[in-house]
Amino acid sequence: MIYKVSYVVVGKPHPGEIVNLDTPPRVGDQVQLGGELFDVVEVVDLMPPRGDFAYLHVTCRPAQETT
Amino acid sequence: MSITELLQRSELSSGLRPEQIEQIAALGHEVIYNADDTVIRESDPSDEIYIICSGMVEVEVSKGMIPDVPGPPRLSSLVRLGQGQVFGEVALVDRGARSATVRCVEDGTVLYIIPRQAFWALCDGDHDIGYVVMRNIAADLSFKLRHRNLQVRLVGGEP
Numbered sequence: 001m002i003y004k005v006s007y008v009v010v011g012k013p014h015p016g017e018i019v020n021l022d023t024p025p026r027v028g029d030q031v032q033l034g035g036e037l038f039d040v041v042e043v044v045d046l047m048p049p050r051g052d053f054a055y056l057h058v059t060c061r062p063a064q065e066t067t
Numbered sequence: 068m069s070i071t072e073l074l075q076r077s078e079l080s081s082g083l084r085p086e087q088i089e090q091i092a093a094l095g096h097e098v099i100y101n102a103d104d105t106v107i108r109e110s111d112p113s114d115e116i117y118i119i120c121s122g123m124v125e126v127e128v129s130k131g132m133i134p135d136v137p138g139p140p141r142l143s144s145l146v147r148l149g150q151g152q153v154f155g156e157v158a159l160v161d162r163g164a165r166s167a168t169v170r171c172v173e174d175g176t177v178l179y180i181i182p183r184q185a186f187w188a189l190c191d192g193d194h195d196i197g198y199v200v201m202r203n204i205a206a207d208l209s210f211k212l213r214h215r216n217l218q219v220r221l222v223g224g225e226p
Contacts, residue, residue: 002076002151004078004210006146006210006213006214006217008214008217008218008221008222009222010221010222015125015126015144015145015146015147016146016147016214016218017123017146017147017148017149018146018147018148018149018152018210018211018214019148019149019150019151019152020076020077020149020150020151020152033147034123034147034172046213047206047209047210047213050081050206051081051082052081053078053081055210057213057214057217059217059221
């Protein structure tokens with residue numbers, strides 16, 4: 001399965017991304033977009049899978065400091 | 068990754084048989100771009116559809132452009148697109164001018180470029196391929212529209 005993922009960023013100006021992934025993102029994951037780190041806060045499948053593709057819309061926020 | 072392998076991982080050719088994918092792979096050519104290179108410019112005529120082999124591009128539209136005021140337009144970023152994504156499909160479908168500017172954001176971004184005329188000739192000549200590809204382009208446009216809707220809903224449309 002290929003996961004076509006749309007990332008929308010809240011909390012910071014960022015255009016978001018659309019990429020193909022081999023594994024689906026999960027809430028709580030950290031993802032790097034354009035060299036910056038973000039926390040995944042929501043994953044929704046607005047469209048059902050079709051063929052080899054699954055479609056996910058992901059909301060993320062700037063990563064929280066963990067020090 | 069070969070063009071055929073790229074197309075097998077691109078939604079554009081989802082549902083096509085290997086020999087049909089080979090026909091699409093035979094239509095185009097690769098071009099390598101550097102960061103900040105502009106691939107297509109908003110309002111320009113359109114002749115090609117693009118598939119991202121590697122790297123990343125950013126899609127931008129001019130905002131509040133006043134035709135009589137000199138100087139470059141202010142650009143608003145809509146989205147970044149990575150490997151396997153397609154762009155240039157809006158003008159491919161409606162045959163109008165480019166609806167956005169697309170700029171590379173990474174050095175060594177490789178794009179596979181298919182001339183519109185050859186693409187349409189293939190779709191017109193083989194309706195099995197044409198139906199599947201046009202359905203896939205419609206699904207891709209729908210996905211991008213949902214991305215934009217979420218941006219507007221969550222952040223007011225200002226990235």
